[in-house]
Amino acid sequence: MPVSVLLIEGDAQHADAVVRALVGGPLAWQVEVAHSIAQAQALLEQPRPPFDAVLVAHALSDGSAFDALEGLSGLPAIIVLPPGQEGAAAHAMRRGFGDFVLRDAEQEYLRHLPAQIEDLLVRTAAERARREVEAELDRTSALLAEKTRELEVTLASVSQAIIKVDGQGRIRVYNQRFLELLDLPEALLRDHPPLEAVVKFQAARGDFGPQMALVDAVGRSYVASECAAPAGERPAMPEMYLRRTPSGRYLEVRTRPIEEGGHVRTFTDVTDYLSIQEALRQSEARWRSLTQLSSDWYWEQDAEFRFVRFDGSPARELGASDEELYGKRRWELPHAGVSQAQWAAHRAQLEAHEVFQDFEMQRMGPDGTPQWASISGEPIFDDQGRFTGYRGVARNITERKRAEAEIARLAFYDELTGLPNRRLLQDRLQQAMRQSARDRKHCALLFLDLDNFKAINDSMGHDWGDHMLSQVAMRLSGCVRASDTVARLGGDEFVVVLQGLDGAPERAAAMAEVVAHKIITALGQPYQLGGRTLYSTPSIGIALFQGQEIPVSELLQHADLAMYQAKSRGRNTLCFFDASMQAAANARSALETDMRAGLQRDEFLLHYQRVVDAQGAVLGAEALVRWQHPQRGMVPPGEFIGVAEQTGLILPLGQLVLRLACQQLACWAQDKACAHWTLAVNVSAQEFRHPGFVQQVLDALAHAQVDPRQLKLELTESLLLHDVEECIAKMQALRAKGVRFALDDFGTGYSSLSYLKRLPLDQLKIDQGFVRDVLTDPNDAAIACTVIGLGRSLGLDVVAEGVETAAQRTFLLRNGCQRFQGYLFGRPAPAAALRD
Ligand SMILES: Nc1nc2c(ncn2[C@@H]2O[C@@H]3COP(=O)(O)O[C@H]4[C@@H](O)[C@H](n5cnc6c(=O)[nH]c(N)nc65)O[C@@H]4COP(=O)(O)O[C@H]3[C@H]2O)c(=O)[nH]1
Numbered sequence: 001m002p003v004s005v006l007l008i009e010g011d012a013q014h015a016d017a018v019v020r021a022l023v024g025g026p027l028a029w030q031v032e033v034a035h036s037i038a039q040a041q042a043l044l045e046q047p048r049p050p051f052d053a054v055l056v057a058h059a060l061s062d063g064s065a066f067d068a069l070e071g072l073s074g075l076p077a078i079i080v081l082p083p084g085q086e087g088a089a090a091h092a093m094r095r096g097f098g099d100f101v102l103r104d105a106e107q108e109y110l111r112h113l114p115a116q117i118e119d120l121l122v123r124t125a126a127e128r129a130r131r132e133v134e135a136e137l138d139r140t141s142a143l144l145a146e147k148t149r150e151l152e153v154t155l156a157s158v159s160q161a162i163i164k165v166d167g168q169g170r171i172r173v174y175n176q177r178f179l180e181l182l183d184l185p186e187a188l189l190r191d192h193p194p195l196e197a198v199v200k201f202q203a204a205r206g207d208f209g210p211q212m213a214l215v216d217a218v219g220r221s222y223v224a225s226e227c228a229a230p231a232g233e234r235p236a237m238p239e240m241y242l243r244r245t246p247s248g249r250y251l252e253v254r255t256r257p258i259e260e261g262g263h264v265r266t267f268t269d270v271t272d273y274l275s276i277q278e279a280l281r282q283s284e285a286r287w288r289s290l291t292q293l294s295s296d297w298y299w300e301q302d303a304e305f306r307f308v309r310f311d312g313s314p315a316r317e318l319g320a321s322d323e324e325l326y327g328k329r330r331w332e333l334p335h336a337g338v339s340q341a342q343w344a345a346h347r348a349q350l351e352a353h354e355v356f357q358d359f360e361m362q363r364m365g366p367d368g369t370p371q372w373a374s375i376s377g378e379p380i381f382d383d384q385g386r387f388t389g390y391r392g393v394a395r396n397i398t399e400r401k402r403a404e405a406e407i408a409r410l411a412f413y414d415e416l417t418g419l420p421n422r423r424l425l426q427d428r429l430q431q432a433m434r435q436s437a438r439d440r441k442h443c444a445l446l447f448l449d450l451d452n453f454k455a456i457n458d459s460m461g462h463d464w465g466d467h468m469l470s471q472v473a474m475r476l477s478g479c480v481r482a483s484d485t486v487a488r489l490g491g492d493e494f495v496v497v498l499q500g501l502d503g504a505p506e507r508a509a510a511m512a513e514v515v516a517h518k519i520i521t522a523l524g525q526p527y528q529l530g531g532r533t534l535y536s537t538p539s540i541g542i543a544l545f546q547g548q549e550i551p552v553s554e555l556l557q558h559a560d561l562a563m564y565q566a567k568s569r570g571r572n573t574l575c576f577f578d579a580s581m582q583a584a585a586n587a588r589s590a591l592e593t594d595m596r597a598g599l600q601r602d603e604f605l606l607h608y609q610r611v612v613d614a615q616g617a618v619l620g621a622e623a624l625v626r627w628q629h630p631q632r633g634m635v636p637p638g639e640f641i642g643v644a645e646q647t648g649l650i651l652p653l654g655q656l657v658l659r660l661a662c663q664q665l666a667c668w669a670q671d672k673a674c675a676h677w678t679l680a681v682n683v684s685a686q687e688f689r690h691p692g693f694v695q696q697v698l699d700a701l702a703h704a705q706v707d708p709r710q711l712k713l714e715l716t717e718s719l720l721l722h723d724v725e726e727c728i729a730k731m732q733a734l735r736a737k738g739v740r741f742a743l744d745d746f747g748t749g750y751s752s753l754s755y756l757k758r759l760p761l762d763q764l765k766i767d768q769g770f771v772r773d774v775l776t777d778p779n780d781a782a783i784a785c786t787v788i789g790l791g792r793s794l795g796l797d798v799v800a801e802g803v804e805t806a807a808q809r810t811f812l813l814r815n816g817c818q819r820f821q822g823y824l825f826g827r828p829a830p831a832a833a834l835r836d
Helices: 012-023 037-045 065-070 086-094 109-157 176-181 195-205 217-228 271-293 314-318 340-351 398-412 422-439 453-460 462-479 505-524 552-568 579-600 641-647 650-669 685-689 693-704 717-721 724-735 768-772 778-794 806-814 831-835
Strands: 003-008 029-034 053-057 077-081 099-102 161-165 171-174 240-244 250-257 263-269 297-301 307-312 356-364 370-381 387-396 442-450 485-490 493-501 527-529 532-534 538-545 574-576 604-613 618-629 633-635 678-682 711-716 740-746 763-766 797-800 819-821
Touching: 003 012, 003 037, 003 109, 012 029, 012 109, 029 037, 037 065, 053 065, 053 109, 065 077, 077 086, 077 109, 086 099, 099 109, 109 176, 161 176, 176 263, 195 217, 217 240, 271 297, 271 307, 297 370, 340 356, 370 398, 398 422, 422 442, 422 485, 422 493, 422 538, 422 552, 442 505, 442 552, 453 462, 453 532, 462 485, 462 493, 462 505, 462 527, 493 505, 505 538, 505 574, 538 552, 552 574, 552 579, 579 618, 579 641, 579 650, 604 650, 604 678, 604 831, 618 650, 641 650, 650 678, 650 685, 650 693, 650 711, 678 740, 685 693, 685 717, 685 724, 693 711, 693 724, 711 717, 711 724, 717 724, 717 740, 724 740, 763 768, 763 778, 768 778, 778 797, 778 806, 797 806
Parallel strands: 003 029, 003 053, 053 077, 077 099, 538 574, 618 678, 678 711, 711 740, 740 763, 763 797, 797 819
Antiparallel strands: 161 171, 161 263, 240 250, 250 263, 297 307, 297 387, 356 370, 370 387, 442 493, 442 538, 485 493, 527 532, 604 618, 604 819, 618 633
């Protein structure tokens, strides 16, 4: 490349001379001439390759060489000084000119000018290179200083203690934390001490404990060797070991060799981490022993709801091995007891990542029996809130389920027969009512009661009674469809609900009647109980219904009324409920209320009907209760005794009668003419069976101070049929005090002679039904005669009741009857009338 020179010279001649001197030389020079500073500036601003050097005259038309130098932008320049201006040369060098030449008169200096310019260029290049190196050096040192600062800041800010040990074993770098954590004096670290010196200092101070006890097994021999053995004989440096400081903190010491020799060692305070880890370990151990000891178990699922963990005893509880459980979803394991809808709801909860509580399902237990489990779970989310699965607990609730089922069974089913009880029946009736309203069909409620169950129960004992009820339940269930309901209300009362009968009431009634007859036939079959063959019959009341027009309680009442109607029609039959029954029931209910009030108001009194002997002499009387009703007048017992018996009012009424009768006897006792009269009092079954009956009679007698022998209690045959032994015991207890007994209505019942013999009776009464037709009906006459004969052979008095005519009296007298009672001798009337 040619050397390019800018010559700034106002003297054109001199300029030419310079150009010639340079261009004519052996080197390829290019010289541009500017005659003023302005021209030089213009040249410099032109787009062209830069000048290598500048030659500038000392003085120019528009300024000095120094002015020109201002605009030369650091180009190497030589100032051409006129002769005698050597003084200016020093000034020029100070102002930054690279060199100067002194013109001489002979222009001799031009010969040396090229070499001088080349020398300047070489010097300038060298200077530039030096400056660049210096600048690079400055940059590098600044960078290094910055990096060092950064490193120092970093080292100071980390929580770990760090040291760097060089190949000679000297500590070259350490941070403040190193001093703090190891509790070392800063002076110890000054002047890059050998690591060995620091370790020895620590050992002397007791930092590692006696026999390095504070250093773990991994680091113990190495740390010991750091204090004692020369570097070459030390065991391999462990990458990591733990040690405890005398103040009780744990340090994790990690050492990493570095390539150029030496190593970097870090000390991390892991005390908190270790204590958290220990707490975690203990908590985990507690959790494990809890889950092992408890029958509950813990489970976890992944985000796809597959089991990934079990703690506790699912295998023991469910009889499934881990392999069978892991990786499966809940619904993929064998299960039962959960409907499709329940599974769908459960899965929807899982998909929605919701917490769920007490999801109950069945699994097979180890012995193949179904086991109930109750499961609760909650979703798991990671730090970013992403769903990662579920965890929860499960519990074997089989025992609880069994207990619940048992409670439900006891609550809704009759324990003896397993049939629905009254509670469940009510529920079924509601359902039947709703269903019949929808399908417009009729249903029938059959209320049935066993006609002679009480007698069987009493005579055979309760266990056999229970057997019989179980058989009745089975027979009943066999008579109806599975969709019908058979329930036991208690005792010997059963209810059958027939559903889906015809829409037309007449046809529905006919269908119900068919089933009722089937039941009558089935229950009428003999029962084998305790080696005996027994018979029983039902009475059935039927109430048809459709929809929910009447409440369940009322419907049951209707069927109950019909059942009583069936009973009163002679038992072993059926009866449909109709409105008149309800009217009668209502009337009965009103009568009951009225009677209660009547008892309160002392409206009941006794009338007496005389009993006479063959000569017509009064032997005594029968007390017959009357109700002196404020509106209805004198009400006969036929109109209220039945209701009194059904409602239990017979008990207070009976006591009243006894009291009045005893008072009457006491009254007669005052009068010689009638002091010997006996008084017969009717006793109903309920009164007689009352546990306090014997005492009540004795109390009434004692209270009135009456001779018990003058009181005669009239019992009916049907009353004595139940629990014969107890009847006899009660009769004997009273008879022992003198009270006498008459058997009323004899001949109307089953008249079992075998027990008649055993009863402590005094008198038989021929029922007025036989007496009425004794002259016209040979059967009645035969019965009347038989009763008279029986009385005689048993040594009992016989009284003929309801004797209205003299012919009846004559017939009876002729056949041996000595006592009479009836309108022929006097109607029942107040006591005063008896004397007439
Ligand atoms: N046709 C007709 N009837 C006659 C004749 N002689 C008497 N009688 C009626 O026959 C009934 C006899 O009483 P019973 O058979 O014990 O039948 C009694 C008895 O079973 C019951 N009864 C009456 N008083 C009491 C009582 O204090 N306690 C209990 N438990 N029942 C009573 O009420 C029933 C009816 O009593 P009463 O209406 O007083 O009816 C009485 C009496 O008035 C007659 O010649 N012809």
